[in-house]
Each structure stands twice: as structure tokens, then as C-alpha cells.
Amino acid sequence: MATAAQEPKAPLKRSRRETRNDGGSALSTYGLLAPMLIVLGLFFLAPLYYILLFSIALRRFSPTEALAALNGELNGFTTELWSKLVGVDVIVKLPGIDLTVPTMVVALIFIVLLLLAVSGGRISKDRGGWIVGIAFLLLLAPFLTLPAGNNLLRIMSLSSEGDSLRLFFKSVSMAMTSSVIAVIIAIPVAYFLAFCVGKSKYTWMLIVIAPFLTSYLLRVFAWKVILGDQGLINSGLMAVGLVDEAAPLTFLIYSQFTVIVVLTYAWVPFICLPIFLSFETIDRRLLEAAMDLGATRWQAFRKISLPIIAPGIVAAFLFVFIPSIGExxxxxxxxxxxxxxYGQSLASQFVGGAFNWQYGSVMALFLLGVVLLLTFATSRFLRSGAGGNL
Amino acid sequence: MSEEMEPKLLNNTMSRKGFVAMTGAAGLAAFLAACGGSSDSSSDSVNEAQADGVTAEEAAAGGSFDPATEPDGPIEVFTWAGYDNSPEEGAPWMWSEYEDGPYGTKSPLKWTFLEDDGQALSKVASGYSPDISHPCIAYTVQWKEAGLIQPLDLKLLPDFDGVPTAISAGAVIDGVPYMVPFDVGFSCLTYDADVVNFDNVGGKESWEILLDDTYKGKMSIFSDDVAIIKIGQLINEGAVDPNVMTTEQIAAAKETALKIKPNLRNYWTSQTDTVNDFVNGNLVATYTWPDGYWKIKNHPKMKDRNIKYMQPIQGRLAWVCGMVLSSATKQPGRASLAMAAANTPSAGAGLTDYFQYASAQQKGVMELIQNKELIAAFDIDKPEAWEPPNAWFEAPLPNYREYITAGQEVKAA
Known part of the structure; x- marks a missing residue:
């Protein structure tokens, strides 16, 4: 005779009381989310809504006609401003011919490549990493200069009227450089924290993020002291005779190099965290098994750790890249x-004396569009499982 | 101000072009009167100014405020760094008369700092609402047209008539005074004469030195869009008024500014930064106001250097700035009293003693200046130094948006 314990259990039906409890639980969940939603609504969506409307001239920001005139508000649609920003040509230098392509065509190719990479299909899984790479290369192409014999070859450039777009590409290039360098620096630091320091890892973590205890401005000014003509580096090089006192290394300060160095420095501690967390999720037994089977440490890292931490690396890259474009x-x-x-030019439209809020909104919306596209592509890319192909 | 222009102002019939022409002329006349030579001659010019002072009609056209009935609360002053009441870094002598007065504690002064005229105007136009702002006179028209400022109540400004009409006229719009002109000065290059020579640019001091790549990476100029274009114009056209430029001239000035750019270390946004860069050996020439030059010249690290303030063949740039009253202030009377404190002769003398500037206030100021050496060093007693072609005062720019766009494009290029 089958005992009660052995009888198959019928699926539990939810009582009305339980349903109510679930509802209450859902409500309390939303309650927990409420502060975040309010903050998001007030400080992100509302400004975004206004920028969106303003960028297509559907409403006025300025309370009076006089202020509207001062701020350069238009009465019609902002097609001319959009055209000013993106209506320029890309000149592709092919052997023997200069090919002029509208920017929109290049943008379309970029978007298609990204969508291919994130589609989750076979191409995406097999070649996702490559496609993303090519897409980003396309984004950087106007600023890439390749060595060609004794000369340097600029393979793509923008037509002369594209100042804002050129600045955007330049910012992308600088942001990408600092992001890649920051990630390369952060990976071994995170590895060290996750695998080499045992119980004191959180103490080390505090040490890594110690720069955040100081104001960002102070840290940037400190770099001026380090990189200046009479700064730490130049003085050191002069002291050992590597640099002439009359000819210090001037590229160290007030240059693209300086911006990249400071951005990298500023973000490295921050992105150690997501990479560290990715390392933490690795089952140590997998690494031990790999070593037992004869893998070197590098092979174990390459074949096991890297695919697992790939999402963390991509997230870390985006953490640096997105804010850096608009720095x-x-x-x-x-x-x-x-x-x-680009961020300086954008800000100057509002508060730097350019008196052109609408163009500023157009620039802001364009930046937001690119960032959203990259974020969407990245999240789909990671979800598609293609991260392992990086 | 010429006799034929004044009625036009009073009758509200002056065109923008006419207004520019008038203020351009005012620039010249201003310093004939304002900086008028020795103490004696300055007294004469003051008397003339008082005789020509703002007319009764203009005064009547202004506001009418009663400080006693206004609510207590801080008065926010939006000014240039260094003009606050900080005992160490600021100019407490400017505001002491107000702070020691009946409202000094009920309506204490608060400070925020502007970077340049364009930034100040756009910040206020975008909703920031200080009680007093400190723009330069060339922008008064834009401030007024945007409805950001209100007419002054001259009854609360007892020393206003010490400002020569030639100066105050630049901020009288439709017969109504909108600004208490305050500080006056040059903008030009400070350079190390032990390092910089002008052999490659004709042997005389010239803005063209900025094109000389001998000093590449060792020069800097102010990050002001209008100034960037005006310098380009002075290089292109020589000693010609850079306040009056056609679209083609602006385009040409932009091209020149683009040629200058590779030689520059940076476009500075804080004079303190550029002074530090200079004394630390990072620069050999930089655009400064008189106080910047004086700080560099007298810095301990520069004691063996031959530091000069350039007098270019094309002329220096020059400016007049002053206090305007926000149209949104709830304490216009008390704010006016604070402005009155900055308009006293002693405050005017302090401008020279502490900032090496000249003062728009002329009533007895020369006698009050303690460091007479500064009067000679900055040609405060030489009217011709402040006239074209030796100096070009800022004036309202009807096509200011073209200047700014071109300047922005240079910086973004």
C-alpha cells in the first residue's frame, strides 16, 4: 500500500490569500524601486525629453522671446543643424582614387555590422568579436594613420566642414584608447586581487580604490605637476641627462597624450571592480583541472578565465568608454x-558663450544615440554568447 | 559722446550700427577723459565728466528702489575671480563700505565666479539669477535685450557722476543707464624678452609673434572666442578696429587663428593657471591682463628675467567692465548700495594698487592711488596709450554670433 508520503503530489494551487501576498510582495518590490525610478525620471528622462524636443525644435526652452533670440532658438525644425553635424562626407583614400562617401552611408555600415554582431545568429557566434572589432575600426577610421613606406597614410578623413563630427571621432579615438589601456592595466590588478592575496583581498581592494578618496580635480592638477615642463618626469629625465634642460618633453602636458593618460588613470581603479567580480565567479577547480592536464598558466587563462571574464571586460570597457567620449x-x-x-564643444553651446542651445541639443542627442547603440549592441553581444569569441 | 549722437540715444532712434560707432568713439574719448594724465588733468577731466554726467532725464528714466523695505537675505555677486571679499585672495576694500553699512549683515554678499563674458551671459540666460553681475561693457546690449538686467537707480549711486560720460555711455541704452562701469584695462601678451625676439616678424612688437614657430608650444592665449578672432584680425589687417569686421574678414581671421593654434600650448581659462605656467618655465609669452603681467614680472622665479608687456604695432586690446543689476533680484536697492561701494574713489584707486587696472571712476582717484609706479607702468596717465591705434576698446558687436562661431570652430578644429 502506498503511503501518503509516496503518493505523487498534486500541483499546489495558489490560494487567494497567497495571490494577495504575491501582489503585496510585487508592490513592495516596486516600492523598493521607487526611489530609483523617481531619480531616473527626474534627472535622466525629464532632461532627455526636453533635449529631444529641443533638438527637433518642437518647443522653446527660453521663457521669453528675447532670451530665445539670444540663445539662438529656431522657429522651425532643426534639419539644418542636423545637417551641419552629420551632413558631411567621408573621404576614403584608395590606391589611385579618393572615394567620397556620405557619412550616413558609413554610419549605416557601422550599424549593420553591429547588428550582425549582436544578432545571436551563427555569424554572430562564430565571428562576433571580429565584427565588433571591424565596426569599431570603422568608427575610428577617420583618425587612423597607417605607415606606408616612408610616409604615413590617412586612410579616411572628413570633409573640411565637418568640425563637430571630426571632434566626435577624435573623442571616440581618445576615449577608446584610454578605455583599452585602462582595461589592460586593470586585468592583472583584478587577477592579483582575486587569486593572489587570499583573505586580504578586500584590504587590497580598498588600496586600489584609494584615489577616489581625493577630489577628481586635485588628481588632475597633480598630473599637471607630474607632467609639466618642469614637472617630475621632465626634471627626472633632465637630472639623468636624458633630456636637455632647454628642450623638455612638451608633449607630456596639454596634449591628447595627457588627456588619455589622465582618463586612464582616473578609471583604472573603478573598472578593477567588475573585472575582479568576473574573476571571482571562476570555479577554481576548472583551472586546477586545466593545470593537471598540462596547461600552462597562460593557456589556462586564455582558454578558461578569459572567456568567463569576457563580459566583465566588455562591461569595464564600456564603463570607461561611455563617459570618456563626452569628457x-x-x-x-x-x-x-x-x-x-566633443564634450567641451557641446558644453560651450549652452554655457560657453556660443548661445546655440539647439545645436547643443542636437550634439547631445547624437552622442546619446551612439552611446545607446553601443550599449544595446554590447548587451546583445554578451547575451548572444559571442563574448567567448573575443 | 558727440552732440549729434546723444539726442538719438535719448529719442530711442539709434540703430545698432550707430550704437557701435558711438561706443567705438566712446572708447577713444573715454581715456582722453578717464585716464587724463596727471592728477591735475584728471581733476579737469572729472569736472568735464561731471559737467557731462548722466542727464536728469537719464537718471529719471532709471529704476527707483527703497533698500529699507526689501527682504533680508544674501546678495549674490557673479563676478570675476579675485573680486570677492576674501581677505587673502580677494578685494575686501571694494565692498567694505557696503559691508560696514546698515545692510551688510542683513543682506551679506555671496560670490560666484565667471570665466568669460560669453559664459557669464549664457549662464544667466539659461536661468542662473545672481543679484549683481560683472560683465564687460560690450555685452550690455545683449544683457539688456535678453531682459536680464534692469535700469539703475542713480539716487543710490552717489559717485556715479565720477564716471565720465564717455565711459558710461557705452552702457546707456535708450537713454537709460544699465551699468556702473568699474574696471578698465588692457589685454595683451606678456613675454620674456630674454627669450622672445621679434626678428622674424619685422623686428617690432607684434601680435604676429604668435605665428612664429620658434616659440611653438611656449605661447598661450585666452580661451575667449571673440578675442581669438580679434587677434587674427589684427594680424591680418594691422591697426584696424577689430570690433568692426565683415563676414569675409571673420573667415580670414579664423584662418589666421588656425595657423596660430599649432604654436599654442593651450587656450587658458584661468589667468592664474597661465601665470603659473609662465613662472614655471612652461611659457615664454601669454595673453594676460595687467595684473597677470605684474604677477609674472614680480614673481620670485622671474626676478632675473626681462619680462615685458607687449605694445604691438597693431595695438593692444582693451576693455571696460562693470556691475549690472539683475532684473530678477528681490533686493535691487541693497544690491545698488553694494554696487555703489565698488564705485567709490577709494575702490577705484584700489583697482590700480591691487589689480594694476585703471578705474572707470575718476573723481580724485589719481590722488588716492598709493603706488604711483603703477600709473607709469600701465600708462594710466597717458591718454594716447588708450586710444586707437595703440589700443582697441571692446564695443558691442552686432555680429557677435559670427565672431563666437568662428572662435569656437578654431578651438574645435
Whole structure:
């Protein structure tokens, strides 16, 4: 005779009381989310809504006609402003011919490549990493200069009227450089924290993020002291006779190089965290098994750790890349004439004396569009499982 | 101000072009009167100014405020760094008369700092609402047209008539005064004459030195869009008024500014930064105001250097700035009293003693200046130094948006 314990259990039906409890639980969950939603609504969506409307001239920001006139508000649609920003040509230098392509065509190719990479299909799984790489290369192409014999070859460039777009590409290039360097520096640091320091890892973590205890501005100014003509590096090189006192290394300060160095420095501690967390998720037994089977440490890292931490690396890259494209403070303080970035030009439309809020909104929306596209592509890319192909 | 222009102002019939022409002329006349030579001659010019002072009609056209009935609360002053009441870094002598007065504690002064005229105007236009702002006179028209400022109540400004009409006229719009002109000065290159020579640019001091790549990476100029274009114009056209430029001239000035750019270390946004860069050996020439030059010249690290303030063949740039009253202030009367404190002769003398500037206030100021050496060093007693072609005062720019766009494009290029 089958005992009660052995009888198959019927699926539990939810009582009305339980359903109510679930509802209450859902409500309390939303309650927990409420502060975040309010903050998001007030400080992100509302400004975004206004920028969106303003960028297509559907409403006025300025409370009076006089202020609207001062701020350069248009009465019609902002097609001419959009055209000013993106309506320029890309000149591709092919052997024997200069091919002129509208920017929109290049943008379309970029978007298609990205969508291919994130589609989750076979191409995406097999070649996702490559496609993403090519897409980003396309984004950087106007600023890539390749060695060609004794000369340097600029393979793509923008037509002369594209100042804002050129600045955007330049910012992408600088942001990408600092992001890649920051990730390369952060990976071994995170590895060290996860595998080499045992119980004291959180103490070490505090040490790594110690720079955040100081104001960002102070840290940037400290770099001016380090990189200046009479700064720590130049003085050191002069002391050992590697640099002539009359000819210090001037590229160290007020240049693109400086901006990249400072951005990298600023973000490395921050992105150690997601990479460290990725390392933490690795089952140590997998690494031990790999070693037992004869893998070197590098092979174990390459074949096991890297695919597992790939999402963390991509997330870390985006953590640096997205805010860096629109950077304002760092290039203003240490950028000089050559380190100007898109964020400075954007800000100047509103508060720098350009008196052109609508163009500023157009620039902001364009930046937001690119960032959203990259974020969407990255999240789909990771979800598609293609991260392992990096 | 010429006799034929004044009625036009009073009758509200002056065109923008006419206004520019008038203020351009005012620039010249201003310093004939304002900086008028020795103490004696300055007294004469003051008397003339008082005789020509703001008319009764203009005064009547202004506001009418009663400080006693206004609510207590801080008065926010949006000014250039260094003009606050900080005992160490600021100019407490400017505001002491107000702070020691009946409202100094009920309505204490608060400070925020502007970077340049364009930034100040756009910040206020975008909703920031200080009680007092400190723009330069060339922008008064834009401030007024945007409805950001209100007419002054001259009854609360007892020393206003010490400002020569030639200066105050630049901020009288439709017959109504909108600004208490305050500080006056040059903008030009400070350079190390032991390092910089002008052999490659004709042997005389010239803005063209910025094109000389001998000093590549060792020069800097102010990050002001209008100034960037004006310098380009002075290089292109010589000693010609850079306040009056056609679209083609602006385009040409932009091209020149683009040629200058590779030689620059940076476009500075803080004079303190560029002074530090200079004294630390990072620069050999930089655009400064008189105080910047004086700080560099007298810095201990520069004691063996031959530091000069350039007098270019094309002329220096020059400016007049002053206090304007926000149209949104709830304490216009008390804010006016604070402005009155900055308009006293002693405050005017302090401008020279502490900032090496000249003062728009002329009533007895020369006698009050303690460091007479500064009067000679900055040609405060030489009217011709402040006239074209030796100096070009800022004036309202009807096509200012073209200047700014071109300047922005240079920086972004």
C-alpha cells in the first residue's frame, strides 16, 4: 500500500490569500524601486525629453522671446543643424582614387555590422568579436594613420566642414584608447586581487580604490605637476641627462597624450571592480583541472578565465568608454589646443558663450544615440554568447 | 559722446550700427577723459565728466528702489575671480563700505565666479539669477535685450557722476543707464624678452609673434572666442578696429587663428593657471591682463628675467567692465548700495594698487592711488596709450554670433 508520503503530489494551487501576498510582495518590490525610478525620471528622462524636443525644435526652452533670440532658438525644425553635424562626407583614400562617401552611408555600415554582431545568429557566434572589432575600426577610421613606406597614410578623413563630427571621432579615438589601456592595466590588478592575496583581498581592494578618496580635480592638477615642463618626469629625465634642460618633453602636458593618460588613470581603479567580480565567479577547480592536464598558466587563462571574464571586460570597457567620449573636465584642464574633445564643444553651446542651445541639443542627442547603440549592441553581444569569441 | 549722437540715444532712434560707432568713439574719448594724465588733468577731466554726467532725464528714466523695505537675505555677486571679499585672495576694500553699512549683515554678499563674458551671459540666460553681475561693457546690449538686467537707480549711486560720460555711455541704452562701469584695462601678451625676439616678424612688437614657430608650444592665449578672432584680425589687417569686421574678414581671421593654434600650448581659462605656467618655465609669452603681467614680472622665479608687456604695432586690446543689476533680484536697492561701494574713489584707486587696472571712476582717484609706479607702468596717465591705434576698446558687436562661431570652430578644429 502506498503511503501518503509516496503518493505523487498534486500541483499546489495558489490560494487567494497567497495571490494577495504575491501582489503585496510585487508592490513592495516596486516600492523598493521607487526611489530609483523617481531619480531616473527626474534627472535622466525629464532632461532627455526636453533635449529631444529641443533638438527637433518642437518647443522653446527660453521663457521669453528675447532670451530665445539670444540663445539662438529656431522657429522651425532643426534639419539644418542636423545637417551641419552629420551632413558631411567621408573621404576614403584608395590606391589611385579618393572615394567620397556620405557619412550616413558609413554610419549605416557601422550599424549593420553591429547588428550582425549582436544578432545571436551563427555569424554572430562564430565571428562576433571580429565584427565588433571591424565596426569599431570603422568608427575610428577617420583618425587612423597607417605607415606606408616612408610616409604615413590617412586612410579616411572628413570633409573640411565637418568640425563637430571630426571632434566626435577624435573623442571616440581618445576615449577608446584610454578605455583599452585602462582595461589592460586593470586585468592583472583584478587577477592579483582575486587569486593572489587570499583573505586580504578586500584590504587590497580598498588600496586600489584609494584615489577616489581625493577630489577628481586635485588628481588632475597633480598630473599637471607630474607632467609639466618642469614637472617630475621632465626634471627626472633632465637630472639623468636624458633630456636637455632647454628642450623638455612638451608633449607630456596639454596634449591628447595627457588627456588619455589622465582618463586612464582616473578609471583604472573603478573598472578593477567588475573585472575582479568576473574573476571571482571562476570555479577554481576548472583551472586546477586545466593545470593537471598540462596547461600552462597562460593557456589556462586564455582558454578558461578569459572567456568567463569576457563580459566583465566588455562591461569595464564600456564603463570607461561611455563617459570618456563626452569628457569635459579633463580636456579642459590638461588638453591644451590639441586635446579638445566633443564634450567641451557641446558644453560651450549652452554655457560657453556660443548661445546655440539647439545645436547643443542636437550634439547631445547624437552622442546619446551612439552611446545607446553601443550599449544595446554590447548587451546583445554578451547575451548572444559571442563574448567567448573575443 | 558727440552732440549729434546723444539726442538719438535719448529719442530711442539709434540703430545698432550707430550704437557701435558711438561706443567705438566712446572708447577713444573715454581715456582722453578717464585716464587724463596727471592728477591735475584728471581733476579737469572729472569736472568735464561731471559737467557731462548722466542727464536728469537719464537718471529719471532709471529704476527707483527703497533698500529699507526689501527682504533680508544674501546678495549674490557673479563676478570675476579675485573680486570677492576674501581677505587673502580677494578685494575686501571694494565692498567694505557696503559691508560696514546698515545692510551688510542683513543682506551679506555671496560670490560666484565667471570665466568669460560669453559664459557669464549664457549662464544667466539659461536661468542662473545672481543679484549683481560683472560683465564687460560690450555685452550690455545683449544683457539688456535678453531682459536680464534692469535700469539703475542713480539716487543710490552717489559717485556715479565720477564716471565720465564717455565711459558710461557705452552702457546707456535708450537713454537709460544699465551699468556702473568699474574696471578698465588692457589685454595683451606678456613675454620674456630674454627669450622672445621679434626678428622674424619685422623686428617690432607684434601680435604676429604668435605665428612664429620658434616659440611653438611656449605661447598661450585666452580661451575667449571673440578675442581669438580679434587677434587674427589684427594680424591680418594691422591697426584696424577689430570690433568692426565683415563676414569675409571673420573667415580670414579664423584662418589666421588656425595657423596660430599649432604654436599654442593651450587656450587658458584661468589667468592664474597661465601665470603659473609662465613662472614655471612652461611659457615664454601669454595673453594676460595687467595684473597677470605684474604677477609674472614680480614673481620670485622671474626676478632675473626681462619680462615685458607687449605694445604691438597693431595695438593692444582693451576693455571696460562693470556691475549690472539683475532684473530678477528681490533686493535691487541693497544690491545698488553694494554696487555703489565698488564705485567709490577709494575702490577705484584700489583697482590700480591691487589689480594694476585703471578705474572707470575718476573723481580724485589719481590722488588716492598709493603706488604711483603703477600709473607709469600701465600708462594710466597717458591718454594716447588708450586710444586707437595703440589700443582697441571692446564695443558691442552686432555680429557677435559670427565672431563666437568662428572662435569656437578654431578651438574645435
Amino acid at each position: 569635459y573636465i579633463t580636456p579642459t584642464l590638461v588638453g591644451g589646443t590639441q586635446g579638445t574633445m
